[in-house]
Amino acid sequence: MLIGRDRELDALAELLRQDAAQGAFVLIQGEFRTGKTALLREVLGWARQNGDTVVSAWADPSETGAEFGVVCQLFQPLVLGATDGAESLLAGPAARATEVLCSDPSVSASLSESAEGPTTATLTGLYWLAAQLAARRRLVIGIDDLQWADRASLLWLRCLLRRAGDLPVTVVATVGPAQAPADRDVLGQLAPLFRHRIALTALDGAAVTAVTEEVLGVPGDVHFRDAVHTATGGNPFLLHALLRTIKASGNGPDTEAAAQITRFVPADVGRALHLHVQAAGPHAQSVAQAVAVLGGTPALDLVAGATGLPEPAVQDAVHALERAGLMRRTGHTAAFVCPVIRVALANDVLPSVRQEVHVRAAELMLGHGMPAEQVAVHALHAPLGLVWVPDVLRRAAAETVRKGATDRAVVLLRRALREPLADDVRATLLIGLGEAGLATSVAEAARDLRRGLDLSREPGERACAARRLAGALFALDRYPEGLDVLERTADSLRESDAALALRLEIDLVYAGLHDAASAPGVLPRLMDLRISDAVGTPAERPLAALLALRAIVLGESPAAAVALARQALTHGMNPADDESFVYSGTVLFLGTAGETDQALGYADAAVEEARTRGSAFTLAHSRIIRAHVYGQLGRVLDCQADAEAALVKLGEIGVDPHHSHSVLATAALTDALVKQGRLDEAQSLLERVALTADLDGHWVNDYVHLVRGQLRAAQGRLAEALTDFQECGRRTEARGMRCPWIYPWRSEAALARAALGEHGEARVLAAEELALARRWGVPEAVGAALRALALATGGSQGLDLLREAARTLAGTPARFRHAQALGDLGAQLRRAGRTAEARECLKEAVTAAHPHGAALVADRALDELRAAGDRPRTRTFQGVGALTPTEHRVAGLAAKGMTNREIAQHLFVGLRTVEVHLTNAYGKLGIDGRRGLAEALSATGIQSPFSAARLRARVPRATGSAPGS
Numbered sequence: 001m002l003i004g005r006d007r008e009l010d011a012l013a014e015l016l017r018q019d020a021a022q023g024a025f026v027l028i029q030g031e032f033r034t035g036k037t038a039l040l041r042e043v044l045g046w047a048r049q050n051g052d053t054v055v056s057a058w059a060d061p062s063e064t065g066a067e068f069g070v071v072c073q074l075f076q077p078l079v080l081g082a083t084d085g086a087e088s089l090l091a092g093p094a095a096r097a098t099e100v101l102c103s104d105p106s107v108s109a110s111l112s113e114s115a116e117g118p119t120t121a122t123l124t125g126l127y128w129l130a131a132q133l134a135a136r137r138r139l140v141i142g143i144d145d146l147q148w149a150d151r152a153s154l155l156w157l158r159c160l161l162r163r164a165g166d167l168p169v170t171v172v173a174t175v176g177p178a179q180a181p182a183d184r185d186v187l188g189q190l191a192p193l194f195r196h197r198i199a200l201t202a203l204d205g206a207a208v209t210a211v212t213e214e215v216l217g218v219p220g221d222v223h224f225r226d227a228v229h230t231a232t233g234g235n236p237f238l239l240h241a242l243l244r245t246i247k248a249s250g251n252g253p254d255t256e257a258a259a260q261i262t263r264f265v266p267a268d269v270g271r272a273l274h275l276h277v278q279a280a281g282p283h284a285q286s287v288a289q290a291v292a293v294l295g296g297t298p299a300l301d302l303v304a305g306a307t308g309l310p311e312p313a314v315q316d317a318v319h320a321l322e323r324a325g326l327m328r329r330t331g332h333t334a335a336f337v338c339p340v341i342r343v344a345l346a347n348d349v350l351p352s353v354r355q356e357v358h359v360r361a362a363e364l365m366l367g368h369g370m371p372a373e374q375v376a377v378h379a380l381h382a383p384l385g386l387v388w389v390p391d392v393l394r395r396a397a398a399e400t401v402r403k404g405a406t407d408r409a410v411v412l413l414r415r416a417l418r419e420p421l422a423d424d425v426r427a428t429l430l431i432g433l434g435e436a437g438l439a440t441s442v443a444e445a446a447r448d449l450r451r452g453l454d455l456s457r458e459p460g461e462r463a464c465a466a467r468r469l470a471g472a473l474f475a476l477d478r479y480p481e482g483l484d485v486l487e488r489t490a491d492s493l494r495e496s497d498a499a500l501a502l503r504l505e506i507d508l509v510y511a512g513l514h515d516a517a518s519a520p521g522v523l524p525r526l527m528d529l530r531i532s533d534a535v536g537t538p539a540e541r542p543l544a545a546l547l548a549l550r551a552i553v554l555g556e557s558p559a560a561a562v563a564l565a566r567q568a569l570t571h572g573m574n575p576a577d578d579e580s581f582v583y584s585g586t587v588l589f590l591g592t593a594g595e596t597d598q599a600l601g602y603a604d605a606a607v608e609e610a611r612t613r614g615s616a617f618t619l620a621h622s623r624i625i626r627a628h629v630y631g632q633l634g635r636v637l638d639c640q641a642d643a644e645a646a647l648v649k650l651g652e653i654g655v656d657p658h659h660s661h662s663v664l665a666t667a668a669l670t671d672a673l674v675k676q677g678r679l680d681e682a683q684s685l686l687e688r689v690a691l692t693a694d695l696d697g698h699w700v701n702d703y704v705h706l707v708r709g710q711l712r713a714a715q716g717r718l719a720e721a722l723t724d725f726q727e728c729g730r731r732t733e734a735r736g737m738r739c740p741w742i743y744p745w746r747s748e749a750a751l752a753r754a755a756l757g758e759h760g761e762a763r764v765l766a767a768e769e770l771a772l773a774r775r776w777g778v779p780e781a782v783g784a785a786l787r788a789l790a791l792a793t794g795g796s797q798g799l800d801l802l803r804e805a806a807r808t809l810a811g812t813p814a815r816f817r818h819a820q821a822l823g824d825l826g827a828q829l830r831r832a833g834r835t836a837e838a839r840e841c842l843k844e845a846v847t848a849a850h851p852h853g854a855a856l857v858a859d860r861a862l863d864e865l866r867a868a869g870d871r872p873r874t875r876t877f878q879g880v881g882a883l884t885p886t887e888h889r890v891a892g893l894a895a896k897g898m899t900n901r902e903i904a905q906h907l908f909v910g911l912r913t914v915e916v917h918l919t920n921a922y923g924k925l926g927i928d929g930r931r932g933l934a935e936a937l938s939a940t941g942i943q944s945p946f947s948a949a950r951l952r953a954r955v956p957r958a959t960g961s962a963p964g965s
Contacts, residue, residue: 008198012043015196016050016140016170024170025161025193027146030200031325035236036174037144039200043172047140052170053133054140059148061279070143070153071126078133123159130160131167138168146173147187154186161193177325202234211236212253215243220253227258233338241269242340262343270348273326273341280320283309287317291327292346293357294378297335305364306357355381362392372396380415390416390425397432404613406439427455431465438472439615441654446472453485459493463500466490467507467580474581475617477659479515479698483508499537506542510549510582514660516697519735526550531564542578544568545586555738555776558593565590573606573625574618584625591632592741594778596813599629607642620649624661627668634816636675636853637917638886641909643669648908657689660700666691667700667707674711675816676916677856682711702731706743709752714856718752725749740772741781747788754792762792780817783809787821799828806841816857819849823861830868838868851884851924853916883924888937890917891925895933 008028015024030036037058048054057073066072133139143149143157161171173194175187203211208229213219220228232238245264251257257264277288290306291298300318304311318334321327328337336342346354362378366388376396379389393416397409413433417426430452437445449469456462466489473482490504505525512522526546534543545568551561565586573583587606590599603626610619627642646665655662666689673682686692686708695701709724728745740746746769753762766789773781783805790801802825809818826841842861849857883891893903900918904911922929925936 008039008200009042011198012039012172013046016043016047023161023165023167024195026170026172026196026198027191027194028172028174028198028200030174030176031235034176034200034202034325036176036200038236040142040144040172040174044140044142047138047170052138052140053136054142055133056142056144058144059146059150059153061148063148063150066150068150068152068156070149071156074141074143075126075129079129123156126156127159127163130164130169134164134167134169138170140170140172143171143173146175146190147177149187151186154190158186158190158193161190177323203229203236203239204234205229208232208234208239211239212243215240216247216253218253221255221258223255223258224253227261228253231261231339233340235338235340237272238269238338238340241266262339265340265343265347267347269340270344273344274348276324276326277321277345280324280326281317283307283313283317284320284324287314288321288326288345289349289353290357290361291334291336292342293349293354294361295342295346297330297333298361299333301332302361302364303334306361308360355383358382359386363388366392371399373399376412380412384419390419390421390429394429394432397436401432401436404615406436406615409433409436410440423455424457427452427457427465428461431456431461431468434465434472435468438468438617439653442472442475442617443654446476450485453489459497459500462489463493463497463504466504470507470511471579471581474511475655475659475661477656479511479518483512483518486511499534499539502534502537503539503542506539506546506582507580510546510580510585513735514699516731516734523736538578541568541570541575542580542582545580545582548586549582549589552589552592552739553735553737553742555740555772558776558778561593562590562595565593565595569602572609573602574609574622576613579618581621584621588625588628589742591629591813592739592778592781594780594812596629596632596780600626600633603629616649616653617655620646620653620655620665621661623649624665624668627665627672631668631671633813634675634819634849634852634854635884635886636672636816636855637884637913637920638852639668640672640676640853641886641907641913643672644910644913645908660698663689663691663698663704664700667704670711671707672853674707674714675854675856677714677859679711679715683715686711697731699735702728702735702743705731706745706748709745709748713748713752713755718756722749722752722756725752738772739776740769740785741776741778744769744781744784746772747785750788750792759792759794763789766792779808780812780814783812783814783821784817787817787824791824799825799832802828815848815852816854819845819854819857819861822848823857823864826861827864830864835868839865839870842868842870851887851920853884853920883921884917887917887921887924890914891921891933891937894918894930895937 012026015026028036028039040056044054044056055074055078057070059070063069130139130141146154149157157171157173160169171194175191205225209219209225212225212228219225228239228242232242242261242264245266246253246257249264251264274285277284280288286307286309287303290303294302294306298306300314301311303318304314307314309317318327318329321334322329326336326341327334336345349357358378358381362375362382365375365378372392372395375392379392379396382389393412397412397416400406400408400412410433413429413436416429417433421429430448432452434445434447434449434452437448446469449465449472453462453465453469456465466485470482470485473479473485486504486508490501490508493504494501506529509522509526509529512518513526527550529543529547529550531540531543531547534540544564548561548564548568551557551564568583568586571577573587575583584606587599587602590596590602603622606622607619607626610622623642623646627639627646630636630639630642643665647662647669650659650662650665651657657666666685670682670685673679673685683692691704691708695704705724705728709721709728712718712721712724725745725748728743729749732743732745737743746765750762750766750769753759753765766785770782770785770789773785786801786805786808790798790805792798793801802821806818806821806825809821812818822841822845826838826845829835829838829841842865845861846858846865849855849861890903890907893906894900898906900911900914904914907914921933925932927933927936
């Protein structure tokens with residue numbers, strides 16, 4: 001069975017059945033390799049099985065000059081094999097045919113009796129030969145590629161078609177595209193004599209699926225079928241060749257194979273195409289090779305430049321290739337009809353020819369002033385030593401980085417570095433390579449940056465390279481090396497450029513504060529810095545960021561700290577002109593100054609910008625910062641989503657799980673799990689990354705001690721929790737961190753002591769934190785300290801303190817802390833017998849905690865409600881307005897028909913996170929499942945909080961912001 005051509009074969013069979021007693025003339029037309037030959041073979045096989053006399057010939061362009069070449073192919077086997085009982089076959093008018101058919105092909109032309117062609121006697125004799133054959137049983141004549149038949153054979157066939165209408169003679173011929181048929185005039189006269197025509201077009205999707213299943217045994221998934229159809233254009237020859245190679249490779253017909261479909265183009269396809277290209281004319285091969293090498297849809301003037309041919313000659317060649325069914329022209333551009341043809345021809349091009357095409361194309365594009373990114377496509381393949389190549393590749397890499405395609409930039413820069421270069425040029429390329437490489441491999445990027453720094457002599461370039469290198473080393477937890485790079489480079493630049501040296505020192509001080517070993521050495525430098533040191537220089541914004549951190553750490557003025565932070569963040573958290581972790585620290589600590597919502601605005605913008613820039617490490621870092629801000633706000637599920645996504649991204653680029661960024665993300669995720677009451681998961685997470693043992697002196701581990709203590713307190717391991725809180729306090733005190741709201745270890749330790757029955761010590765710690773918090777003046781800090789003191793004090797005084805804590809926290813961004821205070825207040829009121837008032841507080845606590853995933857607080861409040869005699873039917877006390885932005889987004893995607901797994905992939909979060917968000921949404925909307933989502937959401941009129949316009953509006957921007965990188 002001819003797979004994919006069933007309809008055409010059925011049509012031919014029907015024609016043969018209908019015209020069994022008289023002439024049936026069928027012309028099968030098709031483009032390049034559309035299966036016309038295979039279809040002809042099927043028809044002839046069917047006729048043989050039917051008992052017909054079948055003769056066949058395959059015309060060839062190399063034999064167009066042979067007189068009666070096709071006729072000889074048809075009848076010579078019958079004539080030469082005639083037995084004594086078949087003399088009548090060659091008698092009478094057919095005798096002249098004997099001379100044609102029995103002569104040597106090399107001298108057959110001598111039998112022509114006229115310069116214009118064969119004589120009437122010869123044509124008549126050949127006609128009578130066919131008639132005598134048909135008199136015995138139906139004669140079926142098959143001729144493939146009729147366009148290549150010699151003139152004499154075409155004239156004979158014309159004679160036969162005109163005279164054999166009443167004879168049982170069936171002629172089935174195929175005709176395909178040809179640049180120069182053997183005799184265009186005769187062929188044109190012949191074509192109308194065929195009574196039936198079948199035009200073979202490309203196979204449709206259903207036929208491609210049938211062929212795929214026939215060859216591979218399975219139809220393949222939809223992505224694979226679409227890829228195969230597109231790659232081959234539905235051409236049967238190309239389709240079968242491609243599928244056979246895929247089968248031999250052992251690859252399955254799946255999405256993975258679809259993504260690399262042209263990798264399976266077999267070599268013999270190129271050789272088969274080569275013959276058709278050569279037949280298309282003198283310049284067709286050069287043009288086809290150039291278009292294949294250039295790729296896409298190149299302009300004809302570019303093809304002319306790449307081949308060295310005049311443009312009219314290129315146009316003629318394209319026209320010929322178009323007639324041959326291989327190419328398609330659109331306006332002033334040309335392209336092959338399908339990708340497989342381009343790949344097959346490109347694979348067949350000699351490397352020297354390929355290189356020459358690329359060089360000519362690149363030089364022509366350079367002369368026309370085309371973008372470096374387009375020229376670089378060809379410059380990549382140029383031979384070494386061309387002076388223009390490094391600059392083109394460098395500029396192209398810069399363009400791709402601006403578009404976020406850092407992996408492409410790495411390829412371009414590595415190729416440029418293979419050239420013979422001066423040290424200053426090599427330094428610039430190495431630094432660019434290191435910067436681009438940060439998105440894929442931090443370790444390799446560090447090596448490239450160090451080599452570039454060692455070679456560079458330009459101050460600005462050296463300062464930038466040193467900061468990038470130090471950041472990479474910090475990302476690899478190689479702090480001493482990073483600090484050394486910053487210090488040595490700053491010292492070398494201090495005399496020539498004091499502003500650059502100061503810029504390096506800012507990063508040196510900030511990074512030095514992170515480790516217990518280096519912090520004492522940089523603290524004096526921190527205390528000596530003044531904003532006036534950098535006014536009007538590039539160091540002004542980063543110095544403002546560092547001084548904002550100093551004001552917060554030392555517990556100075558929150559207002560002064562916020563003012564400095566705003567000055568520092570005028571270009572965002574990851575400014576394209578001055579990326580540095582110092583800005584991230586400023587955003588993170590804004591919340592401790594009472595500006596958590598503003599911190600979220602900066603973090604939101606940083607995440608979106610990192611996505612567009614394409615830096616995986618920057619994106620992961622930005623999501624870690626936002627996770628911590630979400631944690632400060634009590635938006636537990638959002639915190640979890642960002643922390644999980646950051647850990648996945650860090651793992652993808654090879655950042656070790658014990659690296660400080662990974663630890664910071666792990667701590668945020670642990671915090672979110674604890675607040676959800678998922679204590680076993682939190683414990684397992686810390687164990688997997690070895691955060692349950694002793695921790696080194698890095699700043700990030702101060703936070704780990706705090707979070708680990710909260711987990712242990714929730715587990716009832718109060719003594720261990722107290723040890724963690726006290727260790728957090730010891731570390732922060734040693735660093736001179738006086739602000740009580742960076743790590744509120746005193747209030748947490750007070751709660752642990754109170755639970756252990758050590759109420760006196762608990763009150764001392766809580767009172768000390770309350771005094772510090774009131775001095776600091778941020779309501780969130782005051783409210784948390786009041787709650788701790790209330791629970792340590794107890795009684796009516798404790799109840800009054802809890803009321804004050806709830807009032808203080810109401811309206812602040814610290815929603816989780818507010819829910820805690822309300823829950824504790826409700827519980828104390830219930831125990832005091834004030835049930836009605838307790839219920840109101842407890843319901844408000846659930847309403848505050850549950851929408852953000854703080855199940856630990858919400859569940860405790862619900863338990864207290866039940867103890868108070870209430871019977872809550874749901875886990876929320878508010879309608880659609882209780883949806884968090886993330887819940888609203890997840891619910892919206894579910895309402896559009898996306899599955900939970902698709903939503904998780906779309907939002908880069910875990911499946912469990914999506915399930916929790918949807919469960920919460922169902923409860924708040926009062927519905928049982930997805931069917932009611934669309935209606936419930938449409939009634940809310942809530943605008944998504946994730947629109948780009950709103951994100952931008954939340955972040956203050958200065959005019960003249962630096963362009964994105």
